[in-house]
Amino acid sequence: MIKRSHIRQFLAVVDAGSFTRAAQQIRVTQPALSTGIADLERLVGAPLFIRNRRQIRLTEAGGRFLPIARDLERGFRAADGFGRAKESAKPALKLGTIRSAPGEFFQTIAALLARDFAIEISENSDSELRAAIQGGRLNMALIPLRQGEREPNVVPLYEEPILMFVGAGHALAGQDEVAPEQLAPETMIARRSCEFLDATSRFFTRHRVRPRFALRSDSDDRCLRMVAAGVGITTAPASLAIDGVVPITVSGYDFRRELGLLIDPAWRAQGGIEQRLSHSLPALRRAAADWADARVEA
Template sequence: MAREHLRWDDLQLFLSVAESGSFSAAARQLRLAQPTLSRRIAELEENVGEPLFQRQAQGCRLTAAGQRLLPSARRMAEWALEADVALSRPHERLEGKVRVAAPPRMAFELLAPLAALLLQQQPGLRLEALSGIETLNLARGEADLALRTSRPADKELLILDQLSCPIVAYASPAYAARLPAPPEPLKLAQLDWIVWAPPYEEQQVNQALAAAIPGFRPAFSSDDYLVQLAACRAGAGVLVMARALHRHSALDGLVELPVPLGDHRGDLFLVSHQRSAGLPRVRHVAALISAEFELLRQTPGVH
């Protein structure tokens, strides 16, 4: 027998149990009798064809099927809230939270200052910056938007905007003053390089320098971008970064070195899952990020 389409009121019950962690707590929140809630969930599980919860002595936990259903149920709840605001309170300001995953530099330079602008424009809207090297799963709802350095392969992910920037080497003025003066060309092997430490030693910059410099040994490494930046500012060595001179750029005070890095470029993609892209709160934050992208395109070589 074919499975019936899932109904939103059933998914609301599922979501309440999943988020509260027990049938009794969800029944209190929903103002339903617990036997009624249990019966409705049992009917939903029968329609799905698999158990959604594993009942325990204290509360319950999601099964594998429940884990698969949870992100979609949360998205439906978000859409329902957005629809309610749009229809019944059309002039009310945006509310809620928008989670943006980004590499550490972009979280520091772009997202953190953006939070101040968002507070002025939409006080009810909160920005949550998820800074890290790992790629979060937008399909599972781990973030609403993402700034990624590689083009997404998932066809359900939408590229809302993108940048391409030259890759260059930066150092402190004091470090640069100790280097041979032009026109003597700089060689990669004569510089002290600052790179990523474990567990991120497989990052592209590490691999490129290791391939270009025999017996490569970095002068300093860290698993934290801000620590790398502080080391560079202190004159501990040279840091490879994209030439994206944001108005809040952390590169202020550093100098670009004439190092033969080749025609390497760094890409940045603003990405959203197609389920989230149309939400008003997500659209608003995406538009602010795109406006920052447009400012970045004023940097020579950035497009």
């Protein structure tokens, strides 16, 4: 008999793209995950994955089984919440966010949503949050929107530039614009949460800038504070600026990000959710506009 653990393991491998990452995400050992998938394949009577060293791909049978598995997982989650529905007047909202979302802004978002929902929050990368929405493991996520991404379940909030930051006392702090080549002697700090990390690396490589790195960190606060301390320089969204750092314009470096909410349509279709969203979403848009305006004025 197919169990929920089989479905959970199957979807984890699909969303993660590897057995190793899937095992880490659902907190099981890789041998246990492999055994579970083999058991599921025996139960459905067909291989579900094509395995090789480079990637894991779905077989034809796996592709047909995927929408069934997603529907089953949503059903399991609805059943989990059924008994708890009477305990709280507010429906549950599993809310995800990228790690580089400004703390003050996310506080505003969470406070507004908490008026209408009982929130459970998780942090992850853009790709992992999108996979979690698609798999029904999250109901909503604050993520960087892709260019031109507009649909009923996408809620744009605000846009901002990605800037190069130096310490307030840095020699380049007073210059209006610098060429990328001028940064060749600088020591860099890498924000691992940066959505444009690879693109930034390619940008500087094209200009033959291969700097030394003083720090690579998942903590945006630590990276910016090391810039303020004079340890190095870094790129970051404008909203992450702190006291002691100043932005400089680098010729040709013109990346921007737009943050918005991605909503699971299956969750949105559940009874009572749309009514609450019709109250929350306009307030979120107004708050985002006010917040962005305040940052510009500052």
